[in-house]
Structure formats: structure tokens, C-alpha cells
Amino acid sequence: MSDQPQQPQPPVAARKPVQRVHHGDTFVDDYEWLRDKADPEVIGYLEAENAYTQARTARLEPLRQQIFDEIVTRTKQTDLSVPYRRGGFWYYSRTVEGQQYSIHCRLPATGDVPPTIGEDGGEEGAPPGEQVLLDGNRIAADSGFFALGTLEPSPDGTLLAYSLDLTGDERFTLRLKDLTTGEDLPDTVAGVFYSSAWSADASAVFYLTVDDSWRPNRVWRHLVGTDASEDVVVFTEDDERYWVGIGLTRNQQAIEISVASKLTSEVWLLDAHAPLSEPVVVQPRTEGVEYHVEHAGDQLLIVHNSNEANFELSSAPLDDPGAANWRTLIPGSAERRLLSVDAFAGHAMLYLRREGLTRLAVLPRTGAGFGAPEEIEFDEPLYTVLPGNNPDWDATGYRLTFRSLVTPDTVYDYAVPSKELLLRKRQPVLGGVDLADYVQSREWARAGDGTLVPLSVVRRVDVALDGNAPVVLYGYGAYEVSIDPNFPIPRLSLLDRGVVFVIAHVRGGGELGRHWYDQGKMLAKRNTFTDFVAAAEHLVRIGWTRPERIVAQGGSAGGLLMGAVANLAPRAFGGIVAQVPFVDALTTILDPSLPLTVTEWEEWGNPLADPEVYAYMKSYSPYENVEAKDYPAILAVTSLNDTRVLYVEPAKWVAKLRATATDPAPVLLKTEMEAGHGGRSGRYDAWRELSFSLAWQLDVLGIGK
Secondary structure: OOOOOOOOOOOOOOOOOEEEEEOOEEEEEOOHHHHOOOOHHHHHHHHHHHHHHHHHHHHHHHHHHHHHHHHHHHOOOOEEOOOEEEOOEEEEEEEOOOOOOOEEEEEEOOOOOOOOOOOOOOHHHOOOOOEEEEEHHHHHOOOOOOEEEEEEEOOOOOEEEEEEEOOOOOOEEEEEEEOOOOEEEEEEEEEEOOOEEEOOOOOEEEEEEEOOOOOEEEEEEEEOOOOHHHOEEEEEOOOOOOEEEEEEOOOOOEEEEEEEOOOOEEEEEEEOOOOOOOOEEOOOOOOOOOEEEEEOOOOEEEEEOOOOOOOEEEEEOOOOOOHHHOEEEEOOEOOEEEEEEEEOOOEEEEEEEEOOEEEEEEEEEEOOEEOOOEEOOOOOOOOEEEEOOOOOOOOOEEEEEEEOOOOOOEEEEEEOOOOEEEEEEEOOOOOOOOHHHEEEEEEEEEOOOOOEEEEEEEEEOOOOOOOOOOEEEEEOOOOOOOOOOOOOHHHHHHHOOOOEEEEEOOEOEOOOOHHHHHOOOHHHOHHHHHHHHHHHHHHHHOOOOOHHHEEEEEEOHHHHHHHHHHHHOHHHOOEEEEEOOOOOHHHHHOOOOOOOHHHHHHHHOOOOOOHHHHHHHHHHOOOOOOOOOOOOEEEEEEEOOOOOOOOHHHHHHHHHHHHHOOOOOOEEEEEEOOOEOOEOOOHHHHHHHHHHHHHHHHHHOOOOO
16 A cells, blocks of 8 residues: 555535526536525535645645744834824824734824824833724624724814724624714614715715615715614715715815716715705716816816826816816826826825836915926835825825835825925834845836736845746736735745746736726737736746746736636646636626626626627636646635625636646635635734745745745
8 A cells, every 4th residue: 555645635516507698609607506605515615625725735834834923023013104194183003913903093283293102102002192093903803804994083083983894795884983982972874885974064974885786876974963764865876887986075175976987987076064965066977088086275176088098187166167167287198197186285296107107296386276296206216106194184295105126115204395205104124134135127028919018026136037936926907907016024935935026017907007908908808818928928038937937826807817827828837826816707797786797897898788798708708718728736715705706706717627627736725704805804814814825836836945
């Protein structure tokens, strides 16, 4: 008899074929039955997959623990954010070693400079005079999940609106807290969506609810001290392509109701000083035109794409703000994508993207208008700069965050009058890490159609790019979302083991402007996948690595990318990590009763109505295109309560891969049974899950310690 330990056998999902017929095409789906999570057989199958994954990876437990310990050691666990000014208080959050969630707090404001609270925030992180608004650890208690949907102090600072999700399904319960007494009010509203907005006098709070497809479609007004049954609908959006959002403008003049599809938007304003009034539209929607409104006190600032795909900045009068009265302040440009604008009493700040990088530019007030933009300069070749929390209308500074692949999150206040960047905090990285040990660079991969695709690269300076370097290649490529340079501490556990980390900025994202997005959606979606394969092939062609030394990684829509390239070019990768992956895309987009489907038609096309879209999506949808061929090792991670990408998609995909693929490389499915789209909610739990994935990636790359 052999002394070799026997490998555990994978679960085998039962085949229960059903037919899907559209446009004369019949597709037999053997695993659609896995959609019913109320079926004990489905839960049993998911649990069996978890047990198999655990058994196949049990030998990696020492490496997982080592990585977890590295993350913990390098992270300043008792820490706090930089306080920001709102009215008469400085607001901030802090964490305490050993606790999963943030504690949200405030201090009375005595000046314009953020208070120095101390290295660890005093005893157990609590500075003298602190008022705790909400302690996530106490509220979460023994719940397996905890998330906040809103956390909004009232304009006068006397009340707090907050909402809780304790399951991961993104259905929140809204509550109000009296910040004078510290006690919750009786007011409770169940089943709300993210966000809330106060009236200027704090007599009313506005919130959102969703329809049966999980689309935020209604704005409600709740009068403080009344029962939720008396709440009134203020706005309803019936078109299923559109999502609704709300917020109080910085100058507290209006409740802004934003209505947006993937291609078209519309804004309504409700007088924040008259919460019982009706909202008024700024400009009725025009198909294909997007616009965003910022209340600038004496006028509105509007970022829109009426004339230029990359958007322009206009102003509009308060009393007649329709498009006929929009006056151009900054014209559109093919070289520059305008993203948003923040207005203050004395200036405005423009957020934009140019040459693949985000930028911030000051617009000084000049009488009744604004002067030319003055861009803030930074000295790294690759970086991300982001607007921070800036709720104070009268502020003369601007809070921002700077980061890169080699620089941790760094918080600055930009002093507008003196044009100085004032350092407030850089994220600590403990454990003896020397940031000088890492280097970032830019590469360009040539796609099959000749397009140059930017790659962002980070590695240790002592890693040899000798044809054998281990590589993790990350991609997303959808919704005009840009994957900009950042510095997550857990990535160091890859870099310090010699891994080269590469971000492929594939088409479908927004890194190079609106055209970059347009070239990776609808009937051009395959560009996203071929760009990613071109990135992998480029790293081999320039002599850095070999295909079997590349692990591809992506999540959500980036998980669709992972499934597509697994079918398209399985020999280009040694392994693939697909997190909450959108791998049964065609089935989902064909069913308008599912969450998000109708809103997604402007991203992927409508295969129900258009046979060309149906055929095109079927040509790349990962589930339909699994074939009897060799696949690389695959790890699929999902969450049972995910409402955005349902667990059934990776479950069906893995079942079909197992039944069809010819290669013995393991295909693993790991399902979080108490989490949503973002995975585990507590930071230590999240680090455990991340350690699991990182250990698997290192093992595929042949790095076992």
C-alpha cells in the first residue's frame, strides 16, 4: 500500500438541467438549481465546498498565520484618523488594539488647526473631553457582521442619524441619537438604503428605500419624534435604469437628490430651510447627458458632458439653473477628465484626471466668479490624490489624501491662501519596514489592436527581473472605475517574498478618460479581457517572468475579467483568484427581476431585446464558455448574503469547471456564510480572510514561507 496521504475528493454538484431559450438559441444549464439558498441541499453543497477548500489548503495554515501576524505587527492597531471640522466640533474615528471596529467620536472645536490628540490617543485611545458618538464594537457585539450605512450629525450638532446592517445584505435600520443625552430616540426606520440628509434646522431627516430589485428609488422625509408610519415620500424614480442618491449641500442650503443611470443623470434641489417644500429640478434629463451639481452659495457649479465626453465645468444662476443658462468656466478637453468640484465660501476645488493620474486644482473666487485653476503639485511619478472630508463651508484649507505604490496614505491640509501643503498624518507602517526598499514604475503593454495599456508596477528594489520573478497581476476594467496606486499594508507580505505586484489598467476603467471606459463596455467589452492577457504576455516578453509564475487577481466585475481570461488564455497564468466574481453574467443580465440587472443594461447591453448583444455576451460570459481543456489553479471567493454579485454565480462556475476541465489543478470555492459583497466586516476577520488568499497565491507561485 502507498504511504502517500490521499487527497480529499471535491464535492460533485448534481446536474439538474434546465433550458434557457433566447433569440433562437438554447442553452442547457445544469447548475441553476444552486440559486435557491433556502434549499438545504444548496447550503449543504456550499458547506461541502468549504470543507473541501479547507482540507486542500490545510497545509498552508502556518503560512496563513505567519501572514496574519505580519499584517497585525505592521499595523498600528490603536490609532485614530485626522480630525476634521464640522460646525463647533472636530470629528474623527479611532481604533483600539484587539477590537474589530472603529469608534466614532468628536471633541469641541477651539481653533482651525486639528487638535493633536497624542500618539495613541491617550489611555486606550480615548483623549480627554471626547464624546463617543457610536462604538461599532458595542453595537456589533456578537453579530457575525456589522456595517454602517450612514453616520450624519445634524447641522447644529445635537442629533445623530445612523443606520446599521448586521447581516451583510445591505438592508439598514435607521436610528436617531440625542447627542446631548447620549440616548437613542424612539425613531426607528427599517429597510433603508445607504445615506441620509438632515434639514438645516434638524427637524427632519431624509432617507432612501429600494424597490424589489434592490434599486434605491424613493426619498422619504421623517420628522423627528414621529413614528415611521407617518413618513412621507418626497421623490420617486420609476425608471428602473436610474438610482437615487441624497445629501445636504456643504453650505446647508439644499437637500440634493441625484438621479443617475450609467449614461444619464438629473438633479433636484429641495430647500433645506423648508423641509416640507417640494424638490425642484435643475435641468430635466436628456438621454446621454450626465451632470453633477455643487451649490456654490450665489450660483451653482455644474460638471457635465453636454459638449465634451470628458466633461466641462459651468456655472448657473440659482433662480434659473437650466442648461440654457449654463456658462462655461472650464471647457472640456480630450486630454483631461473632469471628475467633480467642491465649492467653499472663498474658493472651489476641482478634481480631475490627466495622464492617468488624479489631480486637484484650486479655483479662487474672483468677485462674482472663479479664476483659472491652479493645480497642486506632487513629486512622485505614480500616485493618487483624493479629496478628503471637507464639510466646513467657511474653510480656508482643503483636506486631501495622497498615496502611491510606495507611500502609505498621507493626509494633508492644503492652505489655499499660502498655497502650502500642511502634513497632518502619514499612515504608520510598523515592524521595521523601510519604505526605501520598494520601487514603483510604469510599463506599457501593447494590445492586439495596437492600443497601449498602462501597467503600474511595485516591487522590492532587490528583486531580480530575470525571467523567473513571481507576479501577481491585478485587474478590474468596468464602470469607469479606476484602480489607482495605493499602499495596503497586507501587500507587503507579497512584496517581501519577492513578488512583483502589477496593476493592469485595462479598458473599461477610467484611468485614461471617458474614451478608455467606452472602449471596454457594451459591444467593445472583449477589449477588457484581451488587454489583460496582453499585460501578462508583455511581462513574459520583456523577460521578467514566465506564465506559470503569474497569478491573476480580480473581484466583482474584475471577477468577470478573471473568468473570461481563464477561458481565453488559460496557459497565460499559473493561478487565478476570483473574488465575488460576476461569472454568470449573461444569466444575470437576462433576468430583470434580479438585483441591479436593468441598471446594468447601459454597461453591458440588453441581451433580452437585442440578439447581437445576446450573442456577444454569450461569446465571453465565463460560465457559458467553460470547455474541456486545462485550466490553471483557481480560487473563487464569495459571500452568501451578497446582494450585488450573488453567490450562485461562482458556485455554478466552479461546479461546471470541475465537471468539464481536463487539468487536475484544483478549483476551490470558499463561501463566507455571514458576509456580503465586501466580505467579512471586522478588521481582524478581514485580515484572516486576506491571509487565506495571500497564502494561496504564494503557494501557487511556489513560495511556501
